[in-house]
Amino acid sequence: MTDAALPHAAVDTAAPAKRDFGLKRRHAAEFRFRLYGIVAIVIGLGFLAILLVSIVSKGYTAFVQTSITVPVEFSASIIDKDNERATNPRVLVSANYPIVARNAVAKALGVSIDDKAAMRDIAKFVSDGSRSTLREIVLADPSVIGTTRNVTLLAAADIDSANKGQIDLTVPQDKRKVSDQQVAWLDQLKQQGAISTPFNWGLLTFGASSRPETAGLGVALVGSLYMMAIVLLCALPIGVAASIYLEEFAKKNRFTDFIEVNINNLAAVPSIVYGLLGLAVFINFFGMPRSAPIVGGLVLTLMTLPTIIIATRAALRAVPPSIRSAALGIGASRMQMVFDHVLPLATPGILTGTIIGLARALGETAPLLLIGMVAFVADRPTSPLDPATALPVQIYMWANEAERAFVERTQGAVLVLLIFLALMNIAAILLRRRFERRW
Amino acid sequence: MSLESAATTAAPVARPNAPPKMQGDKVGVFYGEKQALFDVDLKIEQFNVTSLIGPSGCGKSTFLRSLNRMNDTIDGCRVVGKITLDKDDIYDPSIDVVELRARVGMVFQKPNPFPKSIYENVAYGPKIHGIARNKADLDEIVHSSLRRAGLWNEVKDRLNEPGTGLSGGQQQRLCIARAIATKPEVLLMDEPCSALDPIATAVIEELIDELRENFTIVIVTHSMQQAARVSQKTAFFHLGKLIEEGKTEDIFTNPRNKQTQDYITGRIG
């Protein structure tokens, strides 16, 4: 390099010496630099893939539920042994249905109901949720008492796991939750064709439960639905009104500057701070109920507002000024100009921004934890003032449960959440494609 | 073609003794601190076409926009002096700017139809001003406006198609139809042909001459031939000042001012 850098001795007529620019080294550096970029992208996409694969592979089994279909004898001696249902209908509500279920399974397996030890194992075979299943059948039609009919009962969570092959049978019997006897019974029932794995509607309809097989997202879905409705009803009108004011009417002065700085900062405030705001203002100051979707909805409204305002202002700004002059030029007032022309043209952009804001609100967890949405709610709320949970909060609560079947349900619930978010984002993309206007 | 011959042969004769429809009295316009227009005194005569000419940035568009207070839409813009419409001061606080713009309509440089149907484009003005009493009334206004804008035969079968689908010249005539549908008394045109090809320009110029029957027209134009062809009165602006005004043939054949002469012979501009 140093030699070649001193070409002063070269003869005039000779071709200029090929100078060394260190090209080899520099191209190697170029190659490495490109490689870093590719590696970075591979890392990003790799994590996305691992994330999705881990959720789907761990969660898809939550969408089916092992069920046992056996002939159930609605024995009058167990359900209503004193034959007083005509006078006291409450006996049918409080009857010992688990015994009915247990006996039915025992019969199908050919186990004597006098074998106390075997019966205890069988009792753990069927979900305790069979109580409500059988009760509903009897209450709907008391004449079923004394007859036998085929009923599909939920298997207990451990049996469900065993059926899905999630339990390691090489582990010694006393260290796992399913005994060899139970596994043998499971195989026996399978051979009889009594075991089925239908779609797990319970995951989407049941409320909170301490038993995994009867725990579901029903309450959480209703709660999230209420909250989304409140966010939509509050954040969209307020956000659009605020954007119209700032974009079309506000003069540039310190007051509008102040509002603007405020909005930009609110968009970056950690979401948990909104939870503290909700707790202090809505619950303690205004005395609204804890755990209620109304409070959650209002908190999420305040959180979503900056997103909607920023999107709406961008959409309004994209409407060309010539439309505004045209309207004003024929004597429309500014208000008529905005509501007759500018706003309709900005609508697709506004809706896209709103859907994206809603999707963010749907997945938001932290502020809801602080306003008491971490609650064990078994019954679906009938109004936004009733206690409820939310989809992501339910995921958080299940994640804190130790049982194997809850892990599966947690991942299943994550899948449900991601499916909802995907649908919303697809809707936003379609909306943008369909109505995008180039000026 | 020499300018002189164009002016003398093509310019229609001004109406004798036309009363002033609008009048500017020492009009000045400020954008913030910067003054863009100085002490303009100009009479706009009824049922005549007045053209405002001058090099870019001379203030002719600014003056035009102050005639229907479109300047109000610009932050920091301030108008001093007095502009009257039929003796009413249009900057008087008691004047509703919306009503003013219904009486003094405007057509813009670039055709700017609303992205709605042709029918809705023309019907919008009459609707918001409550000019039509019923649907039949409104139909009649839309049809006659399109006819007078010379667009009826081209669009009568597709009134429900979007106005943005028309050609540039058709769009501009649609904008003129839209402007005259509110039955304004004065029509302001801000370089209405600068975005159009020569054939479309000719159609519009012909239209302007017909519209003079019912409307008082003020037109800003870059083209001196156009000013000579369509207008009876011409005002020449330079550096924010009104340099000279008068009958179009006088301005073009016999300018009194040196700057005017320089401009129309192409030495400045």
Add this chain to the structure above:
Amino acid sequence: MSAGWVVAIVLAIGAIAYFFSAQRARVQRDASDRSKEVPHSLPTYHGWLSFIFATVPALLVFLALSAVSSAILESRVRTEVSAHLSDTSAASLSIGIVHNVSSALNRLDLSGANVPTSYAALRDMAKSSGIVLADSGEDYMLPLAASVNADAAVHKLIGQGLTLLLSLAGAAFAYSRIRLRLRARNEVERVVLWSLLAASTVAILTTVGIVLSMLSETVHFFSEVNPLNFFFGTVWDPRFAAAGSGGTEGQFGLIPLLAGTLYIAFVSMLFAVPVGLMAAVYMGEYASSKVRSTVKPLLELLAGIPTIVYGIFAVVTLGPFFRDLSAALAGGFAFIQAQSVLTAGIVMGVMLIPVVSSLSDDVITAVPRAMRDGSLALGATRSETIRKVILPAALPGIVGALLLTASRAIGETMIVVLAAGVAARINFNPFEAMTTITVKIVNQLTGDLEFNSPQTLVAFALGLTLFALTLAMNVYALYIVRKYREQYE
């Protein structure tokens, strides 16, 4: 008559006023001669104006009167209760009981002579109707509650009467004003403009609400715990004292939480910044448009995934994986804990990749093309152009973008709640658990808590600290980015 009915009736009056006013304006218009006098506003505007006159003042007065009434009654209960109490600290409890008694009397439909004289008697009556009252009520509360109820009824009657009268008066006034030249449109539009303005102040109100609510609770907290012990304490141990036992004051040292917060944020930035920045550079400078149009939305998917999902991923997949990996490497002893700074940091880093890359993409594309072309024309390779020209030119903007990212990392909650653990300690081994400010806010406020204890109030002090920290970073970052943009505009 309930408040809902009052609102409904007022709205109905408004609707009727709308209909008749629009009708009247239409008649006047049709009778007029356009050549003499042009109607100013469309009939619908006259209708809306009457609607506004009939509803807005009436409803505002209704709201104001309700607020005044409850303030009067509240202060009366307060003075009478404190006259009966020697210990003022129990006042809020007694006031609560009086309110409960009031509502119980209402629900049992008891008033005047029917009110029982002893609290115990009322409790029994309430119990039989399924209403539960506290044990610690006293007899003096009954007449007080009854007379409060009577007053409330009178207030309500006055308020509702005034509201309806005002509504009718407004409607009649607006109807009588209708003239051809009345500027109804301008007046309606002014009202609309004011409501648009009001909507845009919600942003200010939110900020004020955040600051005031947290500030007042924090002041409350500092009245019980020395601020110096909070800001400079190195031990976090907010023992939950049994209610009323007193004496066992916890320790509320911020330092271990702050250390954990910053440490985890640092690890996540260490991961996210190189990856995000290089991804942005590669996509902006090298990738073909085809690659870009698929890779970019895929990376942005990472930004759309809720943080709870990242948290679950950390706790179910990545944490156990690191633990098992370390156990395999060290021959049985897992030196990486399942919940650790490393796990939380990496997962948070993955979440931040799209944030870093989209912010720096904006910054890089703002560098003028001419600079790039100038460097390339000198024979510099692309990577040299990027490293020596573009990145230095974009540096201030990138710093701003990184500050914004860091503030996201500091305020992030769900990932650290699930993946970082709850152990508040100062520790610089990334393989062990640490905790953060946000985790402790959640810990202190979930579950059933007595609201006024320092154990819960500390959450607001933590929240205020977090808010101040992120606000300062955001304001400074936005300032830098704006300066940077202006430089190239």
